[in-house]
Amino acid sequence: MRAAVVRAFGQPLVIEERPDPRPGPGQVRIRLEASGLCHTDIHAAQGDWPVRPVPPFVPGHECVGIVEELGAGVTRTAPGRRVAVPWLGWACGRCEHCLSGWETLCEQQINTGYGCDGGHAEKMLAHADFVQPVPDGVSALDAAPLTCAGVTTYKALKVAGVRPSQLVAVSGIGGLGHLAVQYAKIAGARVAAVDITDDKLELASELGADLVIDARTQDVGETLKRHGGAHAAIALAVNDAAFEAVNAGLRRGGRLVMVALPAHGTVRIPVFDTVLNGTSVIGSIVGTRQDLAEVFQLHAEGRTRVIYETRRLSTVNESIDDVLSGRVKARVVFDLGAGR
Numbered sequence: 266m267r268a269a270v271v272r273a274f275g276q277p278l279v280i281e282e283r284p285d286p287r288p289g290p291g292q293v294r295i296r297l298e299a300s301g302l303c304h305t306d307i308h309a310a311q312g313d314w315p316v317r318p319v320p321p322f323v324p325g326h327e328c329v330g331i332v333e334e335l336g337a338g339v340t341r342t343a344p345g346r347r348v349a350v351p352w353l354g355w356a357c358g359r360c361e362h363c364l365s366g367w368e369t370l371c372e373q374q375i376n377t378g379y380g381c382d383g384g385h386a387e388k389m390l391a392h393a394d395f396v397q398p399v400p401d402g403v404s405a406l407d408a409a410p411l412t413c414a415g416v417t418t419y420k421a422l423k424v425a426g427v428r429p430s431q432l433v434a435v436s437g438i439g440g441l442g443h444l445a446v447q448y449a450k451i452a453g454a455r456v457a458a459v460d461i462t463d464d465k466l467e468l469a470s471e472l473g474a475d476l477v478i479d480a481r482t483q484d485v486g487e488t489l490k491r492h493g494g495a496h497a498a499i500a501l502a503v504n505d506a507a508f509e510a511v512n513a514g515l516r517r518g519g520r521l522v523m524v525a526l527p528a529h530g531t532v533r534i535p536v537f538d539t540v541l542n543g544t545s546v547i548g549s550i551v552g553t554r555q556d557l558a559e560v561f562q563l564h565a566e567g568r569t570r571v572i573y574e575t576r577r578l579s580t581v582n583e584s585i586d587d588v589l590s591g592r593v594k595a596r597v598v599f600d601l602g603a604g605r
Contacts, residue, residue, distance in 0.1 A: 268323045268386035269581045274312030277582045278324075278385075286382075286390045288336035293393045295348065298405035300384035301327030301573070302597040303413050303440065304503055305352070305526070307585050309379055313528035318379045326352040326377040327412045328384025328391075329405040330601070339393040347405065348396040349412040349561075350384060352376050352551045355392045369420075369551050385581060387601055397557045400565040407564060407571045410440060410596045413551065415560045415569070417524060418445035418499065420552035422452060425497035425522045429453025434495040435474075436485075436511045437502030437525065438465040440573075440596035445499050446472045447569045457495065459485055459502075459511060464594055468572065480510060489514025501525050508532045512546070520545045575600040 266285050269278045288294045306324040308314055318324075328350035332342050342348060356363050356371035363371050375392075377383045382390070399408045418441050427433055433449040435442050436459040443465075449456045450473045457476040458469030466477045478488050489495050494516025500508045503525045509532055512521045523532075523546065534546060552560070563569055572595035576584055584597045 266387040267578065268382070269578055270321050270323055271310045271318070272321050274310070274317070274320065278310060280579055280581070283386075285388055288334055288390055290337040291339060291393055292336040292390050293332050293339060293342060293396065294334040295328070295330040295350065295389055295391055295396075296333045297328060297330035297384055297387055297389060297601045298347075299329045299409040299601060300325045300386075300599045301409040301413065301440070302581075302584055302588060302599065303327055304588065305413075306378060306385070307588060308526065308528060310585070311528070314526065322378070323382040323384075323386050323389070324378040325384035325386070326350070326354075326379070327409040327414070327598075328377065328389060329399060329408045329412065332396075333388070335393070342393055342396060342398070347399040349399055349408050349557070350377055350389065350391040350396055351412045351416065351557055352378075353395060353553070354381055355395055366553065368553050385578060385599060395554065397554060397561065400561050403561060403565050406573065406575060406598050406600065408561065409598050410444070410571050410573055411560050411564055412557065414441045414596060415444050415564070415571070416552035416557045417441060418501070419448050419560050420556050421445065421499050421522045421524050421549040422448050423556070424547055424549040425499065425520050427452045427454050427497055430455065431496035432457060432489070432493060434459060434489055434498040434511050434514060435469070436498060436500050436507050438469045439501070439593070441501045441524065443468055443472060443572050443595045444569065445501060446474050451563065451568060457489060457492065459507070462591060468594060472570070480507070485510035486513025495519055497522060499524060503527045505530050505532055512544070515542070515544045517542045518544065520547055522547050522549050524549055572596065573598045
């Protein structure tokens, strides 16, 4: 099988041939059909974060494919089924976080494409209890971005406690943001979309945003305040200043939900304004297996659109460059059934 491998941080990924992995107890082997390129994959390959993966490794955590082989003891799936493998590759199931519905906070968790090999490959292993069935009628190419970009923004809106008629600012309209706009509209909110590129602001309008803010020419905070202030701001742009800009546009009692993870990111929060206005700063990381099931159900019902472009795995390094330079409108998905 072919895989895109991080051999050293900050270096181009290497496409190499590897033997097909054999599933151990509780695992399955998946023949991959699609794998989305998330900014987290780029952070992993560059070693940006304080907790680093260990090279060599295969990134990718928007993985969708067909179960090919079962390890010992696997009963909840079967060969031939299409499944998705998300960022949460495994959690202990016994700690306080897991038992209270917050398995994404499990301190023993293993993350796909970070703590174990991921989906930028033709085949991969996954823990059977953490693969998610993909509903009939949902293509592998659609399901891949939903497996991270979708479930992450869906969960962030839950964490924000968004209610109908509230104003939600979505900062960063890309792979995650274009889905966040749609989930906020499904929740009945008014949406203010913030970005710095014309095509992404146009995309936000197409997807139902009520207000678009061009952060190149408009003061984000002042513009939001003129519209009453945001009840919630979902911070998806990988830029410290973007966090601060939407935080300045919160109404009293508003909530800044941090999702993006800039390398070495630090945000200045004015203590006086935060206390006086009763605003909150909240971190939100991906979603649970139940959250992902809900995301897939919404898509199966035709309530969301996934915007992506397909590429071959051999373009992985070019694709990373295009993401970093802003040349990708929403998501790149590696079509692993399209040949080499």
